Structure formats: C-alpha cells, structure tokens
Amino acid sequence: MTEFPANRTVLAVDIGGTKIAAAGVTGSGQIVARRREATPVTGPTDLIARLTAMLADLRLEAGSPVAVGIGIPAMLEPNSDRVLWAPNIPGCRDVLLREPLEQALGVPVFLEYDGHTAVLGEWWQGAGRGYQNVVFSIIGTGIGGGMIVNGTLYRGRNRLAGAAGWFTLSTTLDDIDEARTCGQWELLAAGPGVVRRAQLGIAAGRETELTGDLLTAEAVFAAARRGDAFAKEIVAETVRLIGIGVSNIVSLMNPDIVILGGGVGAQADLILEPVRRIVRTWAQPVSGNSVQIECSRLGDDAGLLGAAYGAFERVRDSKGGEPAKADTIKR
Numbered sequence: 077m078t079e080f081p082a083n084r085t086v087l088a089v090d091i092g093g094t095k096i097a098a099a100g101v102t103g104s105g106q107i108v109a110r111r112r113e114a115t116p117v118t119g120p121t122d123l124i125a126r127l128t129a130m131l132a133d134l135r136l137e138a139g140s141p142v143a144v145g146i147g148i149p150a151m152l153e154p155n156s157d158r159v160l161w162a163p164n165i166p167g168c169r170d171v172l173l174r175e176p177l178e179q180a181l182g183v184p185v186f187l188e189y190d191g192h193t194a195v196l197g198e199w200w201q202g203a204g205r206g207y208q209n210v211v212f213s214i215i216g217t218g219i220g221g222g223m224i225v226n227g228t229l230y231r232g233r234n235r236l237a238g239a240a241g242w243f244t245l246s247t248t249l250d251d252i253d254e255a256r257t258c259g260q261w262e263l264l265a266a267g268p269g270v271v272r273r274a275q276l277g278i279a280a281g282r283e284t285e286l287t288g289d290l291l292t293a294e295a296v297f298a299a300a301r302r303g304d305a306f307a308k309e310i311v312a313e314t315v316r317l318i319g320i321g322v323s324n325i326v327s328l329m330n331p332d333i334v335i336l337g338g339g340v341g342a343q344a345d346l347i348l349e350p351v352r353r354i355v356r357t358w359a360q361p362v363s364g365n366s367v368q369i370e371c372s373r374l375g376d377d378a379g380l381l382g383a384a385y386g387a388f389e390r391v392r393d394s395k396g397g398e399p400a401k402a403d404t405i406k407r
Contacts, residue, residue, distance in 0.1 A: 078388075078389060079103075080103030080104070080388045080392075081103045082102055082103050082104040082106075083102070083103070084102065084103045084142055084388070085100050085101060085102050085103070085108065085138045085139050085140070085141045085142070086100075086101055086141050086142060086143045086144065086145055086384050086387040086388055086391070087099070087100055087101075087131050087134055087135065087138060087141045087143075087144045087145070087181075087387075088100075088101045088144075088145050088146075088147075088380045088381065088383040088384035088387065089127065089130075089131070089144065089145070089146040089147065089380075089383060090147045090190065090193065090376075090379035090380050090383060091115065091123075091127075091146065091147065091148045091149070091165070091190070092115060092149065092164070092190075093115060093149065093164035093165060094114065094115055095112060095113070095114060095115055096112070096113050096114070096115050096126065096127065096130065097110070097111070097112050097376065097379075097380055098110070098111045098112070098127075098130050098131060098134055098380075099111070099134070099380045099384075100134055100135075100137060100138025100139070100141065101380065101381060101384035103388060105200060105201040105381060105384075105385075107377070107380070107381075108137065108138055108139075109134055109137035109138050111130045111133065111134055113126060113130060115165065117166045118166070118167075119166060119167035119168075120159075120167055120168050120171040120173070123165065123168065123173075124173060124176050124177065127146075127173070127177060128176075128177060128180045128181070131144060131177070131181055132180070132181065135181070141183060142183060142184075142388075142391055143183050143184045143185070143186065143387040143388070143390070143391040144177060144181060144183060144184070144185040144186070144387060145185075145186050145188070145193070145383035145384050145385075145386045145387025145388075145390075146173070146185065146186070146187045146188070146383055147187075147188050147189070147190040147192070147193030147194070147379045147380075147382060147383040148162060148165075148173075148187055148188075148189070148190055149162060149163075149164050149165070149189070149190045149191075149220075150162035150165070150168065150187075150189065150190075151189075151234060151235065151236060152187055152188070152189060152235050154231075154234070154235055156174075157173075157174045157185075157186065157187040158170070158171070158172055158174075159171040159172075159173055159187070173185070173187060174186070174187060184387075184390075184391050186386060186387050186390045186391070188235075188382070188383065188386050189222070189231070189235050189236060189238075190220070190379055191212075191214065191220040191221045191222040191238040191239065192222040192229055192231060192235075192237075192238065192382070192386075193222075193378075193379045193380075193382035193383040193386060194212055194214055194220075194221065194222060194337070194378045194379045194382055195210060195211070195212035195221060195222030195223060195224060195229070195238070195335075195378075195382065196222070196224075196229060196381075196382030196383075196385045196386055197374055197377065197378035197379060197380065197381035197382030197383075197384075197385065198210065198212050198335050198337075198372060198373070198374055198378050198382070199224050199382075199385075200381055200382065200385045201373075201374060201381050202335070202372060202373040202374040202378060202381075203333065203335045203370045203371070203372060203373045203374075204224065204333055204335055207224070207331075207332040207333050207368075208224070208226055208227045208332060209223075209224060209225055209226065209329070209330070209331040209332045209333075210223065210224040210331060210332065210333055210335065211223050211224075211238075211325055211329055211331045211333070211334045211335070212238075212334075212335045212337060212372070212378070213240060213321070213322065213325065213334060213335070213336055213337070213338075213341060214337045214338040214341060215265060215266055215267075215318060215336060215337070215338040215339075215340040215341035216266060216267055216337075216338030216339040216340060216341070217266060217267050217268065217338075217339070218241050218262050218266050219240055219241030219261055219262040219265065219266050219321075219338075220238060220239055220240070220241060221238040221239075221240060221337075222237065222238040223237060223238055223329065223331075225329075229386075240261065240321065240325060241260065241261055241262030241266065242260060242261070242262065243260065243261040243262075243321055243324060244259050244260055244261070245259055245260070245261055245264060245317065245320060245321070261317070261320075261321045264317050265314055265317040265318050265321060265340070266338075266340060267292070267293035267339055267340055268293075269314075269317075270293040270296055270310060270314050270340065271291050271292065271293055271296070273310050273313065273314075274286055274291055274296050274306075274307070274310050275288055275291060277306055277309075277310070278291075282306045283305070283306065284299070284304055284305075284306035284307060285299055285302070285304050285307075286299055286304065286306065286307060293339060293340055294339060296310050296311065297311060297340075297343050297346060300346060301345075301346070311346055311347075312350075314340065314347075315346070315347050315350045315351060315354070316350075316354065318336070318340075318341070318347060318351055319350065319351045319353075319354025319355060319358070320354065320358065322334055322336075322351055322354075322355055322359075322369065323354060323355050323357075323358040323359040323364065324359075326355055326359040326360065326363050326364055326367050327359045327360040327363060327364070330360070330363045330367075331367060332367070332368060333367065333368040333369070333370060334355075334367060334368070334369050334370075335370055335371070335372055336348070336351070336369070336370070336371050336372065337371065337372035337375070337378065341371065341372070342371050342372055342375065344371040348369065348370070348371055351369060352369050355367065355369060
C-alpha cells in the first residue's frame with residue numbers, strides 16, 4: 077500500500093443523489109474537517125457552485141490541500157474525467173466538472189466512479205487493508221461496488237467495473253424477459269426489493285408488526301431482530317439472494333476478501349454468517365472456502381477516504397502540470 081506524507085492533505089468529495097459529503101483528509105487517512113449539504117437538483121451549474129463553495133470553505137480548515145478527489149455515481153470519460161452520464165443527478169450529462177473546479181480552487185481535481193472510491197477507501201483504511209484482491213459490494217438502495225485486482229484498482233473498459241447489481245439471477249431461459257425487470261440481483265436483494273416483498277406479504281394478510289406506511293428495509297431488519305416471524309422470512313430470503321450473488325463474485329474473481337456495505341449489506345449480525353455459509357456451499361469450492369467475507373469498517377466514510385486516496389495517487393503521478401490519467405492507482 078502506498079504511503080503518503082502525513083502532513084499533506086487533500087479535499088475529498090462523495091457526491092450522491094441526495095447529499096454531498098466533503099472532507100479534508102491527511103496522507104495518513106485522518107479526516108480533519110467535514111461538510112455535508114444537499115445535492116442540487118437544478119442542474120450542473122448549481123452543482124459546480126455548491127461544490128466550489130463547500131471546498132473553498134473546507135480549505136480554510138484543511139491547511140494547504142494539494143488536490144481534490146471526487147467520487148460520483150457517473151460514467152466518466154476514460155482519460156479526461158468528463159462526466160458522460162450521471163443518472164441520479166439531474167442534468168448531469170456530458171458535463172465538465174474538473175475544469176471549473178480547478179479554476180476556482182487552484183489545485184488539481186480528479187474524479188472517480190463512486191463504486192471505485194468506495195473500494196479504495198476500504199482497501200486503504202478499512203476491512204480490505206493488507207489484501208491484494210478485494211471486492212466491495214455495496215447493497216443499499218441499489219447494488220454497486222468496485223474491485224482491487226492484484227494490488228491495482230480495476231476500472232474496466234468504461235470505468236464501470238463493479239456494477240454487480242446487473243447480475244441476473246434468472247434460473248431458466250423461459251423467464252429471461254421477466255428477469256430483465258425483476259430478476260436482477262439489485263432489484264431483488266437491495267433495499268427496494270426487501271420492501272417490495274414485505275409489502276406483498278402485508279397485502280396478502282400475513283401476520284406481522286410491519287405496516288405498509290413508510291416501510292423501509294431497515295424497519296424489516298429491526299422487526300426481524302424483535303422476533304417478527306414474517307420479517308425473519310424476508311430477511312432469510314434476502315440473505316439467500318445476497319449469498320447467491322456473492323457466490324457468483326467469488327467463483328469469478330477468486331478474491332482474498334469480499335466486503336459488504338450499504339444499508340442492507342452492513343446488517344452484520346443478521347447476514348454475515350449465513351452469507352458465509354451460502355458461499356461455502358455454492359461458490360467454486362477452493363475459492364469459497366478460502367475467501368474472507370466481512371462487513372465494511374468505514375461505513376459512509378469509505379467513499380470519502382477512497383476519493384482522497386485516489387487524489388493522492390494521481391497528483392503524485394501527474395507530470396508537467398497535466399492531470400494524471402485514471403490508470404495510475406496501484407500499490
């Protein structure tokens with residue numbers, strides 16, 4: 077793992093569909109200042125203005141940052157960091173974020189797909205530290221993540237590697253058309269899928285403390301902990317679906333460790349041991365019995381710390397004032 081001078085800082089940003097988190101981060105991974113604001117829904121001009129104001133304010137507390145690292149749920153142009161498409165951020169298609177922020181802040185700015193910043197964070201300071209082959213599966217409102225392969229962040233051709241929510245858990249060719257709308261791993265195992273199965277049971281008259289009003293996946297897990305039999309059924313089915321998806325990842329990647337995060341994936345007391353058992357049963361036997369499966373140690377900070385790590389790496393590799401391309405992050 078690359079070591080950075082502890083007295084150097086970068087500004088790190090994690091952009092989501094509803095919130096922007098930002099922080100000053102030292103070369104040793106310490107967060108020295110934080111900001112959090114709502115994500116503008118009025119287009120990229122307002123997004124750039126919000127980011128500029130947040131980062132200018134943070135810079136006063138973070139010393140003299142050498143760069144800015146940003147994680148964003150977007151498809152990025154491979155060599156320029158241009159935002160080609162960010163479906164969860166209104167109006168953010170074919171947008172330059174890096175250039176106006178660099179002009180305003182006077183330091184290099186680097187962007188990464190947010191699944192990649194998340195795995196970088198866990199690899200640098202979390203559950204993936206010390207491993208060469210790491211997969212992070214973030215199971216929340218959707219399912220995303222990233223991979224470290226042989227000590228290097230693996231981005232894929234379009235910088236989208238790790239989008240495992242698109243796995244299809246269809247079992248026969250006859251139902252493949254239905255699988256496109258309801259058989260994807262994300263639609264089944266992520267939060268909305270948990271809620272949908274609970275709502276169907278409530279509508280069918282199942283005895284449960286759960287109600288259809290403002291139901292969330294977290295409420296289902298909480299009811300299961302209190303002994304609600306129907307909620308325990310929903311959790312057991314969710315665990316089985318997570319275990320099948322993770323088994324596929326383990327069989328394909330043969331990683332050292334798979335880390336689970338997000339609002340669903342972080343329910344360690346209810347999912348971790350059952351998922352481990354399913355993986356040992358269904359994954360390629362050698363891979364399934366050797367892989368470590370853990371929950372995230374960093375929670376929401378994984379993306380921030382990963383954005384910081386990426387910025388430290390890429391500013392170190394930049395030459396002649398030109399921004400480093402997004403293929404330089406490795407041990």
